[in-house]
Amino acid sequence: MPDFDLNTTARLSPLSLTYYGLCLGNGNYIVKLHFAEIVFTDDRTYSSIGKRIFDVYIQGELVLKDFNIEDEAGGTHRAVVKNFTAIVATTNTLEIRFYWAGKGTQSIPYRGTYGPLISAISVDPDFTPPSEGGRKISAGAVIGIVASVLCVIFLILGILWWKGCLGKKSAIRLDLQTASFTLRQIKAATNNFDVANTIGEGGFEPVYKYGLLFDGTIIAVKQLSSKSKQGTLDFVNEIGMIAALQHLNLVKLYGCCIEGNQLLLVYEYMENNSLAHALFDFGLAKLDEEENIHISTRIAGTIGYMAPEYALRGYLTDKADVYSFGIVALEIVSGKSNTNYRPKADCAYVLQERGSLLELVDPKLGSEFNKEEAIGMITIALLRTSTSSTLPCLPW
The missing domain is CATH 3.30.200.20 (Phosphorylase Kinase; domain 1)
Known part of the structure; x- marks a missing residue:
């Protein structure tokens, strides 16, 4: 700052002046305090015998005690700069305080002009500030973020699989x-x-x-x-x-x-x-x-329950259920399992040719059944299971 500006403007207080730097990034700062005594003079009048003495605190720490601007600058209307290093941490705030402790002149040239005086303050970071586009993220931070995202994704997929929401579909x-x-x-x-x-x-x-x-x-x-x-x-x-x-x-x-x-x-x-x-x-x-x-x-x-054309050639028609019904009907009458019974002597078609269909009836029934109903049911079943003469007869 030009000395001309320092010699013309300043802020004065009878007791105390406090300045705050807000929203600063955490780190070290270089604080420059610019002083110039512009109230007292160097002439031989009564105002030349005045002395301004005060203390300076930065971040609550005393950095200048019994500071006299005129003595430090070598006279009045001369600039003097004091440099300090300040640390800003956690609060993002810088505090600079000028305080009169009651020393020096009290009433010259008039009451209220003997307190602390400051012409200018400059604060510069003693570190590389983040770019305007935002703070740079370190490689470690990027790796950590990516790993965290992947863990969350796998966790969600695991939960969905555990609940049965995921699975290999045909x-x-x-x-x-x-x-x-x-x-x-x-x-x-x-x-x-x-x-x-x-x-x-x-x-x-x-x-x-x-x-x-x-x-x-x-x-x-x-x-x-x-x-x-x-x-x-x-x-x-x-x-x-x-x-x-x-x-x-x-x-x-x-x-x-x-x-x-x-x-x-x-x-x-x-x-x-x-x-x-x-x-x-x-x-x-x-x-x-x-x-x-x-x-x-x-x-x-x-x-044993599949139609011959389906069992032998994989040729499935709308008659297959009819065939299966006939097999089930024969099982009901005979009391024999079609899948486990294989002798040919009592084959259903053989007995039909002999006219001995009643021999198919379950022996456990004895004579307690209606012969006409039994023959009718067997006949219907045989009609439902009718096949070509070239095919083996059914195992009944």
Whole structure:
């Protein structure tokens, strides 16, 4: 600052002057205090004998005691600069105080002019201030921020997976009016597929029983065996056909689960059990499109209940359910399991040719049955299972 300005302007107080620097960044600052005695004179008048003596505090610390501007500058109307280092920390505030402690002249040239006097103050940071665009972030801080964000992302994904919201889904999707269950829901309900919950096993492998629905409905879950060569296409084929079947006498499909390597069907549970524990694939012949006359697919069903054209060639028609019905009817009459019984001497068609259909009736019934009704039921069953003469006869 030019001496001319210092010799013409100053701030004066009878007792105390305090200056504050606000919103400063934490760090070291160089404080320059500019003084010039412009009240007292060097002439031989009474005003020349006055003495201005005061103290200076920076950040509450005494830095100048009994400071006399005239003595330090070597006369009046001469500039003198005092440099100090100040530390700004935590509060972001710099405090500079000038205080008269009662020393020196008190009434010359007149009362009130003997207190502290300051011409100018300059404060400069003794460090590299942050750029105008904002504070620079160190490489360590960047790495820490990135690591924290990744941890949060993985944590969220882990929570979603734990709740069953995430999982590997099959690429094959069908527009089915069925519910979708998560693998986590099914694992929790079946006690992680505990064998104690197994209620049967069909061509599509184990069937488990457990309560799942919110209304307390008990349902059955059919699981594709990990050893099975049939895959998602067969699973989707069964969903597409069975989901469309809605009949009082057919097991209802509630939904499915296609997640990871697990292919699961969720069925209505028959509390009174079925006619045979193996009848879990009844109803595979429902067409997925009405305009198709047949479906060619890999075999997925219980051997013994599938129509010959389906079992041998994978050729599925709308007659397959009719064939399965005939097999079930013969099982009811004979009391024999189609899947476990293989002798040919009492083959159903052989007995029909002999005119000995009543020999098919379950021996446990003795004579307590209506012969006409039995023959009628057997005849209907044989009509439902009628095949080409080139095919082996059914094992009855």
